[in-house]
Amino acid sequence: MALISKTTISEVNLRMDAISVIGDYVRLEKKSGRWWGRCPFHGGGQEKTPSFKVDPDLKMYHCFGCAKGGSAISFVMEMEKISYPEAIKSLAKKIGIEIIYEDGGEEYEKDNSIKEELFELYRRTNVTFSHFLNEKPEGKNALDYIEDRAFSKETIQKFQLGYAPSDRAFLHKFLKQKGYSDDFLEKSGLFSSNYKTVPLFSGRLMFPIMDRQGRIVAFGGRALPGILQSDGKEPPKYINSPETEIYKKGQTLFAIDLAKEEMRRSKTVYLAEGYMDVMAMHQAGVTNAVAPLGTAFTDEQAMWLRRWVDRAILYFDNDEAGRKAAYKAIVTCRKNGLSCDLVDPKEGQNDGNFKDPADILQKFGPEILNKKLKFVITDFEYLISYGGSAAAMFPFLDALDSEVEKADCITRIADIFKIERSAVQKDYLHRKPGKTYNERPDAPVVLQKGAKVTRNAELCLLTIVALNMELYEEFRAALEIGEIGDYAAKELFVALEECFMHEERGTDALLARIDNEALRKFIAESGTSGEFSRDAEKLMQDGLKGIKKKSLEKKLTGLNAQMREGERKKDGNVNIDDLLAEKMSIDMQIRKLKGR
16 A cells, blocks of 8 residues: 655644644643643543643643553544554545655555545435435335334434435436446446346435444445335345445444444443444434444454443344344454443333334333333343353353453353353363354243342342332442342342333332242332331442442452462463552452441
């Protein structure tokens, strides 16, 4: 690839305004002649006291909190996760500087020109599709359909939806009139590979697919309900663009351009299955949602996301296909360094067809969807519930990069399936290479329902909240279900969340959502005894401190084991200083909980 000339690079450095460049990502304020902001790296932009300083003269930044620093160009590289040449080109375009290449640059410029023409072609095509959807009678059925699915005009506009006319002669004729050649249109990805003038999309609701810079690079098209093909058969529900010069599925995710800002801030991404699921989540206020593009979630997509986020939350359909997709996505996330949780599939199961974000938006509205999205379980809990056997967990164990976490999971698997730990360890270590395991049997194992009820701190805490439901909103903001180990307490947590989401009040509504008879009896007895009715808020706060302390102590034990193992093996991949810093942080949190 041709190199950008030193002259161009020097001019970008000379004319670039560091405050303007960095100010596109961080809110900067001038104090005492210096520019300060909240660090986007270690604080997620949420620091109470700004520690991030920008020097406009040196065109550099430095954070006094995490010690990260560099030039304004390196800042753009870090924030956008792009290479140095890409950052130079991006800045040059913003400033209005012509990019000059060293010897051999003509061929590169020609290739780049073709890509720019494709970007412009897709932009023009989408403007036409949007016009048909919103202004033309031909698009009325498509517009009625998407509005019937409860999508607002703002969401339709935000995602730039369109309609591809059913007239198969229209698009090629229209683009030819705009001056595009037959050869160029043939390679554009907009037309059939067998019939050069027949559009790939016709009579479909259109979803433009953007790259990270917000440029349209492809389309997804959904068939409208009730519309049959000429042979009387139902058409494929979705058709997606083929790969082209500007579109590589593995490097793109639907809505990545809209989601990346919130992903950077929260370090978290929601991953859904389809276009409308993502749109529903955005309409519900969860703007860090994306989706794969007609294929399974890939390693390449996971690696791209890892540049922005640390955590993925999956929300897939709770049917057989959705569970298999979730299983594979969990392993993909873990292999590529992403922690993984899932929106709890059991939540809302009493509402019948309550299966995916788009359905929930249509039937219950954005507020209920937003609430559901906050109720998550860990990937381990999900796989245990739907895996059905210890062996089905082995691919998940393979994907874990922490030996301590792997050892802890083996212990938990042995406890759950009532198998000797040594037997699980032996089967895992000595399984045949390439052997696969049934990801899920026909009947899932659901551990929460009917779990043994034993009085313990976790169950007492959840019972306090259950008997004083006005405390639940505060409680759910302070604790996640993954921090609860007791299965009966988890079932009660799930029931409380269901009542909260459906705005149901009273003990009757709560008990109706609990299948475990012993748990219902425990709550009833506790309620009538009155032991949890006095100073309920203080009891809840004390209980929360106890759970948090227990969770932190468990983490501390794992860290200590990891440090000892690293020192014993003299493993250069184990950063003892990082582990020690994390240990000190946990120690401090524990002391704070103890009031010292």
